Amino acid sequence: MTYEFERKQRLAILGGGPGGFEAALSGAQLGADVTLVERVGVGGSAVITDVVPSKTLIATAEATNAIGEAADLGVQFFTRGENGRPVRPQIAVNLKAVNDRLLRLARQQSEDMRAQLTRARVRIVQGEGRLDGPSRIVVSTGHGRGATTFDEIEADTVVVSVGARPRELDTAKPDGQRILTWTQLYTLDTVPEHLIVVGSGVTGAEFASAYTALGSHVTLISSRDQVLPGEDADAARVIEDVFTRNGMDVLELARAATVERTADGVVAALTDGRRIEGSHCLMAVGSIPNTEGIGLEEAGIQLTATGHVRVNRVARTSVPNVYAAGDCSDFLPLASVASMQGRTAVFHAMGDAVTPIELRNVTSNIFTQPEIATVGWTQKQIEDGIAQGEIYKMPLASNPRAKMMGIRDGFVKIFARTGSGTVIGGVIVAPKASELVFPLALAVEHRLTVDQVARAFTVYPSLSGSIADAARAMHIVN
Template sequence: MANYDYDLFVIGAGSGGVRAARISAAHGARVAVAEEYRVGGTCVIRGCVPKKLLVYGAHFAEDLKDARRFGWDVPDCGFDWKLLRDNLLGEVDRLNGLYNQTLGNAGVEVILERATVTGKHEVTLAGGRKVSAKVILIATGAHPAVPGCPGHELGITSNEVFHLEALPRRVLIAGAGYIANEFAGIFNEFGSKVTLINRTDVILRGYDEQIRDRLLQISMTKGIDFRFNAKFEGIEKVKGGLKVSMTGHEPIEVDLVLFATGRVPNTRGLGLEAVGVALDDKGAVVVDADNRSSIDSIYAVGDVTNRVQLTPVAIREGQAFADTVFGGKPHQVDYENIPSAVFSHPPMAGVGMTESQARNKLGAVKVYTSDFRAMKNVLADRNERSLYKMICDPTTDRVVGLHMIGPDAPEILQAAAVAVKAGLTKDAFDQTVALHPTMAEELVLMK
């Protein structure tokens, strides 16, 4: 047996890397993890956690207005962006400390340096030190894609948006995925004039068409402008802001351009190709069902593999890797029926097949819907309708998809996703007594 400095060396201390490192150490492995920025990764430092805090902050704009209909004498309230920003960044600092503490308690050595792969069992740190490891795990995540148009350096990405010095009066958001629609809702609620542009005429590709169309309708009603079939031609500084040119539309002047046009795996400069690790055409590490790359000693989990770019998936991949390689309990991640959510205003959530996917796979489907106004919205005089949708296999009655948009949709769907994962039937929902009065009861009342 060769002697190595570590049993496992993890490059990247995000959600997947931290889970893999901690569980591997619990199984008795000697583990080190290198992180060039901050422990916690995209989700904790510059992604879903701080973004969700912005979503909470933004929703007070509607809640304060609605409170008046419920008898509360709420005065006109101002919004302090810097106060929210600083409180949010303080919470990120706290979580960063907790992640460091968790790794330390698990016996994992944390190395705050960039690391590159220089051999099948060798890693070189930015300071020049070389270390050896029986197994190397790549968990470097991904970074925001930026269009290559002239003036692209004048825009920002979701990495920088949490550090803005002031709230922009006019915002242009490029993209139509979940990041674009979430920040469109956030800035709109904060009072910014939001324009969202997209190269096609479809938002949130991959989500159920009826649900995403409902979000588009509500977003437009709330004042968000959408420019479809628009490609960037350039950004230039002008007096008082930025001028953005695009195909098919007139130029627009804004104060901020936010790129939300997808994410690219972080593999550039890691030395992977030089040691024989296969990458796909997007730069992602190609792995098998056990997270192993084309080199037996090198594995990868999380967004760097570009399979399913979701934090809970990266965590499960890290767990499966650790249990399989070091725990003697081999298992693989099941990618079927993964629930997902868009924290827009209002939020969307879904699990399983969309209606079109089900029709393509099953040929025929049964679709049940509930289109209603939440009780709170009725009294608040807010004309915003929720939509729940259930898709069933007509032969077996099994629920193959659940999709919804409305208040607290992600919170409701998490429990309902268990039913879809378990293969329950429509009759199982019908036989469940409703919790009244709730929005969630619509799931068991659809006919």
């Protein structure tokens, strides 16, 4: 008598960022034989040099702002001077301690994720990986005295999740000391006296906001007529007003031609002839996918003109058994999207139930102060006739809890389908908007109407009450 045993499906993942991590966990959950190849550490750049450290820095900046604004709520900080009279102390930021903490938290998060994979029986291979055809990954690892060994991993399904890196310009080459990318900021020991930020997209705006709160004088160079181009115009206007009110110099319709290091700082030369001198410069001019030289095109995988991997809504590439997740794909570059792509890819590859990713349901957040959270269709798409909807905007300053907290800036905006009142999108500008937007995300995902949202009880007083109030104002008369 002979027995036949079904072989476990072999899953190989190249890159251990949010997409690769979730793909590995999902594969292990479904019983696959999973191998994860990672170059720098589990969590990838998102955990080690990007999302985790940057949002930790921003949390410190928020604490600094809270202390500075406490006087508006009647809380005052004083010490006694030599003459016994009260002296108001200055807020001091120990940037070295801040950076040491955030890097420690990033390492700990990476180690926690690695331990989670180990418990799930995922094999982790440290090294440089590349595809050798659509069903094999070759990994080079260094072992003792510079020797290089190669590990070949055969797979039935491959998930590519190699992420992206900061884009660098030849005319403004980062040196890691004065001219910096966002991955290099954490080497600074002191708060920059004058930080020039080139690029007013999400990354540039977030760091400009944070370093202003930490005590830097910030000059933000924007090549467009507003900060955060492509975002909700009302939201961008609020953020720019806050920036300028807090002392930031915002240069619109300005483009940096070169950034050069001087004896004690940097100078940015603009294309209109102006020269901006500062102590440091952050280059926030986009990112480049880490897809070159790893055998993708040789394996038959289609890339875009920018080097991103073309994927469909289940993260599948042009090669049936190869999937891609995260910033290396041509989908939305968010950690949450990468995680969803990783799970979706593995579920699809292994025949489990899967719901194709709908980009319009993705919730995103910009961690400025205040934050901007968005979901669903945009106001511009409604105004351009791409989507049919009604728009209602409620200032946050009218909310009782906001008044108690001294919040002056922000709003809740809801978009509802004309006729049916189905919620199709929304924007929230508020402190912790990332936490407030979830009800709108649920409404968009499950096609709730404004009346259904309004019928849910909210705490009084609460900032979330503004969501119910805005929904109530859009009541559909039957």
